[in-house]
Amino acid sequence: MIDAILSYHFMQNALLATLLSSIICGIIGTIIVEKKLVMMGGGIAHTAYGGVGLGYLLGFNPIFGAIGFSTVAALGIGYTNRTGKKNSDITTALFWSLGMASGVLFTSLMPSYPPDMNSYLFGNILSVTDSLLIMMAILTAIIFAFIAVFYHDWNSYLFDNEYATISGMNTKFLEYLLSILIALSVVTLIRVAGIILIIALISAPAATAALMSQKLKNRMILATLIGVIECFLGLTASYTLNIASGASIVIIAVSVHFLAKSIQLLKAYWNVKNKDVR
Amino acid sequence: MISALEVKNLSVRYKEGNIALKHIDLTVIPGEYLGIIGPNGGGKSTFFKAILGLIPHQDKKVFFFGKPLEQVRALVGYVPQFAKIDKSYPISCKEVIQTGLLKKSLNPFHKRSKEEDVFIDTILDKVDLSKLKNRQIENLSGGEFQRLLIARALVRKPKLLLLDEPTASVDPASKDKIFTLLDTLNKEGMTIILISHDLMAISSSVKNLACISEHLIYHGEPTLNEKIVTEMYGCPVDLIAHGVPHRVLPAHGEHS
Numbered sequence: 001m002i003d004a005i006l007s008y009h010f011m012q013n014a015l016l017a018t019l020l021s022s023i024i025c026g027i028i029g030t031i032i033v034e035k036k037l038v039m040m041g042g043g044i045a046h047t048a049y050g051g052v053g054l055g056y057l058l059g060f061n062p063i064f065g066a067i068g069f070s071t072v073a074a075l076g077i078g079y080t081n082r083t084g085k086k087n088s089d090i091t092t093a094l095f096w097s098l099g100m101a102s103g104v105l106f107t108s109l110m111p112s113y114p115p116d117m118n119s120y121l122f123g124n125i126l127s128v129t130d131s132l133l134i135m136m137a138i139l140t141a142i143i144f145a146f147i148a149v150f151y152h153d154w155n156s157y158l159f160d161n162e163y164a165t166i167s168g169m170n171t172k173f174l175e176y177l178l179s180i181l182i183a184l185s186v187v188t189l190i191r192v193a194g195i196i197l198i199i200a201l202i203s204a205p206a207a208t209a210a211l212m213s214q215k216l217k218n219r220m221i222l223a224t225l226i227g228v229i230e231c232f233l234g235l236t237a238s239y240t241l242n243i244a245s246g247a248s249i250v251i252i253a254v255s256v257h258f259l260a261k262s263i264q265l266l267k268a269y270w271n272v273k274n275k276d277v278r
Numbered sequence: 279m280i281s282a283l284e285v286k287n288l289s290v291r292y293k294e295g296n297i298a299l300k301h302i303d304l305t306v307i308p309g310e311y312l313g314i315i316g317p318n319g320g321g322k323s324t325f326f327k328a329i330l331g332l333i334p335h336q337d338k339k340v341f342f343f344g345k346p347l348e349q350v351r352a353l354v355g356y357v358p359q360f361a362k363i364d365k366s367y368p369i370s371c372k373e374v375i376q377t378g379l380l381k382k383s384l385n386p387f388h389k390r391s392k393e394e395d396v397f398i399d400t401i402l403d404k405v406d407l408s409k410l411k412n413r414q415i416e417n418l419s420g421g422e423f424q425r426l427l428i429a430r431a432l433v434r435k436p437k438l439l440l441l442d443e444p445t446a447s448v449d450p451a452s453k454d455k456i457f458t459l460l461d462t463l464n465k466e467g468m469t470i471i472l473i474s475h476d477l478m479a480i481s482s483s484v485k486n487l488a489c490i491s492e493h494l495i496y497h498g499e500p501t502l503n504e505k506i507v508t509e510m511y512g513c514p515v516d517l518i519a520h521g522v523p524h525r526v527l528p529a530h531g532e533h534s
Contacts, residue, residue: 034367152388156377159367162358163377163430166330168351170383214368214414 018231026224029206043092047073047099053106070183078179123194123246204253282469286339313484320491355431357441378430421452441472
């Protein structure tokens with residue numbers, strides 16, 4: 001594996017892409033898990049498919065289409081979240097389906113043979129180009145900067161949104177900004193895990209980190225480290241066994257989470273049992 | 279004298295069109311300790327949310343110390359119902375109080391000063407939580423968490439403290455601690471308005487009572503007569519004196 005990384009440019013790109021993705025999963029994933037926005041993330045990811053299809057149909061970079069569609073979905077779902085919680089899951093489901101349907105429609109309208117959409121649906125980290133890597137780096141830097149600069153505002157908003165609003169904090173700005181950051185995260189991760197599997201990659205390392213730490217900042221750092229290890233293992237499995245990279249990364253991430261959860265439950269059971277004996 | 283809170287003709291409608299509050303006029307003078315009671319769904323929490331700007335209302339006639347809330351936010355402390363806050367969120371007691379220190383609409387690169395650190399310790403001491411300052415909130419009892427939320431409001435040095443059901447779901451010992459703390463704060467000059475559905479819990483603590491059930495039914499000393507309480511709860515109510523001045527019970531067959 002090390003030889004491959006040193007020898008092949010596409011492997012170097014893949015490795016850098018896993019690092020950038022892990023930072024996103026660590027930061028935004030932790031917020032998504034804490035704020036219980038996992039389904040919103042899923043909705044935004046699937047809406048991006050429409051943008052990819054439009055990009056192919058009109059002949060521009062599908063990633064730009066994905067940015068446009070996922071941002072519109074993020075703002076739409078964010079608006080519903082803010083104005084009427086009851087309807088937010090309906091809006092999420094509608095964007096989810098509309099995005100997938102538009103993607104299928106746009107690609108079927110292409111005069112030439114439709115492109116292979118599998119790398120967008122299930123990810124293909126080995127196909128990350130230099131230009132895509134630069135874009136991923138820029139998006140990761142934007143996301144990191146917004147979270148780091150306003151960290152205490154995020155902490156206050158995530159803990160008690162209502163109190164933050166009464167205190168005079170601009171929670172409307174934070175809410176919409178968070179929606180946009182989730183959309184950008186989704187786009188950054190499309191090539192790594194694919195539209196269908198993204199949500200597992202965003203939430204699994206963060207959920208695993210939540211089992212290990214009780215501090216928000218530590219959870220973000222831990223989730224990033226867990227993400228790096230899981231992505232690297234997935235990449236290695238993909239390269240050596242010649243299997244799909246997105247699927248192998250997600251299977252490892254989810255398995256690690258279930259393993260960690262099982263250990264925690266066993267530990268709790270053991271503690272209760274020991275207490276009873278005493 | 280400038281009122282701590284002045285509400286003129288406040289009406290609130292829910293999105294579905296139902297009326298939540300109708301023509302509320304309420305003036306609270308500085309130093310008052312007011313308990314707001316009323317039936318479930320009578321609009322008590324909605325009243326707080328409306329005056330604090332969380333629910334839009336047509337009448338922009340709510341003044342705190344003679345000014346709109348936007349101009350005097352630091353003077354108004356708010357303690358929400360703790361049951362509505364997610365206790366699994368990964369945050370320590372000290373960090374919770376720190377969130378109360380954020381005063382601007384956005385606070386980039388916020389860093390606590392040494393003075394703020396000392397003040398946080400003072401406030402934690404005041405609410406008897408100094409030993410738990412590094413504890414995560416999910417490991418606090420209901421009473422401790424409620425006192426922590428009061429501490430978060432106090433860190434801004436407010437002159438008016440609004441509390442929404444501060445003693446709901448806490449044990450009797452914690453309830454006593456909270457009322458003793460509020461009593462001390464009021465004696466120090468802080469105006470306090472608290473909402474409760476528990477007449478018995480607050481009637482012996484507060485100086486004045488207001489009864490809200492869609493509209494303001496009563497505002498005055500906590501010596502309610504049966505007519506007022508019956509109107510408020512919409513059913514016949516017996517009032518029973520329990521040997522404590524001003525203590526009343528809406529009891530109609532529910533006490534033994």
